[in-house]
Amino acid sequence: MMGYNNYSISRVLYGSLTKHSRTPKQNNATKVLLSLKRQISSQSFYEKYFGSLNKLERIRDLFDKDVKLENVAKDLLPYSEDRYRGIHVVIDREKKCNPKYHNHMLKILDDSIAEWKLKGKTAVWIHVPIEKSAIIPSILYHGFKFHHAEDEYSSLSLWLHQDVETRIPIAASHQVGVGGCCIDDSGRMLVIQEKRRPVKVWKIPGGFSYLGENFDNTAKREVYEETGIETEYQSIIGFRQKHNFPGAFGKSDLYVICRLTPITFKIRPCPREVQECKWIDIEELSNRDDLTPLTAGVVKVALHGWKNGFKEIDIVTSLVKETDDLLYHRFVNNL
Structure with missing residues (x-):
């Protein structure tokens, strides 16, 4: 030739x-x-x-x-593109990871970055499965930074325009939890004491929301797991936001309070997490000093709803037209 x-x-x-x-x-x-x-x-x-x-x-x-x-x-890395003109590369977990592969990866990455810059792409995300973690130093060599990590992979990012301030969003800033304020027809609220707390105080049951799980389902699941009580979702009655939350690795915490009504009444406490579980009258709870600060606030709101009608405190849910999005708001006629 x-x-x-x-x-x-x-x-x-x-x-x-x-x-x-x-x-x-x-x-x-x-x-x-x-x-x-x-x-x-x-x-x-x-x-x-x-x-x-x-x-x-x-x-x-x-x-x-x-x-x-x-x-x-061209011998470029295979990629997909998001709606912000960002490039996403997923490293193949099946390829053998050795020095030859590292050198090949460096060359291809050089060519790929140059090509993406020419085409006006905004950023590059490389998602590395845990089996291929040995190539991460080669990726960092090109100016990438760690963005976030999950159980099976880590993601690194690179902003492609040095003359423009980076618009790469930070990793998730909040963790999300949901609590269940479960009140029966006689005005009793379901509360628990946790085994892990050195001081025994009463609180509403609740926990972390799973990925893809709506608030109402988290509340019902957590209440059932911790108390054995099956419930029906009614509304949201409040939120709590807390920064530098202990155990959140420097992130903030968003805690959603859902109002529930019981379907079953036989208590079966979780033996791993719950020390004690009771139905206690809301009026009595409002006068006790052995509640967590958040639960004390929830009790005051719930007591107002119990006395004056829950429409006074409820944040209801509606479906946004032509989407699967849920809108949470105070009650509005004909929305």
Whole structure:
């Protein structure tokens, strides 16, 4: 191949080159390639004449370096693109991780970043499965930073425009918990004492919300897991936000209080978490000093609703039209 002139290469690339063959003295490979790029765009063409895309790379140096081949002729990292023009690369957990792979990864990453910058992409996210953690130093070498991590992978990010302040969002700033304020028809509230607390105080049952779990389902699940009581969701009656929450790794905590009504009444406390569980009258609870600060606030709100009607305190839920989104708001007629 190296012994061929540019005209011969063009004939290999495009058969008879009918219109190019009229001027065989014109051997400017750049013009030939640009013409071919306008006429040929499918991957099948390259594979037909070269067997694989990698073979096409061998002749790239024969052409003017300013000519940019189509993506199909480049050895770039496979990626997807989000609506903010961000690039997402998921490292294949099946490929063997060795020094040769590291070197190959560095070269491809260099080419890929350069290409994405030229195309005006905003940022690159590389998601690394835990099995491929050994390549992370190679990724950091290119200026990537850790963004977040889960059980099975870590994600690193790179903002591509040094002249513009980064718009990469920070990792999740809050953890979300939900508490169940369960009140029966006689005005009793379901409260528990936890085993883990050194001082025994009463609180409403609750816990962390799972990914993809709505507030109402979290409240019902947590109450059932901790007390054995099955409940029906009614409304939200408040939120608590707390920063630098203990055990949240420097993040903030958002705690949603749901009002529930019981379907069953037989208490079966969780033996691992709950020391004691009771139904206690709201009036009595409002006069006790052995409640957690949050529960004391919830009791005051619940007592007002019990005496004056829960419409006074309820935040209800409606479905946003043409979406699956839930809107939480005070009651509005004909919404």
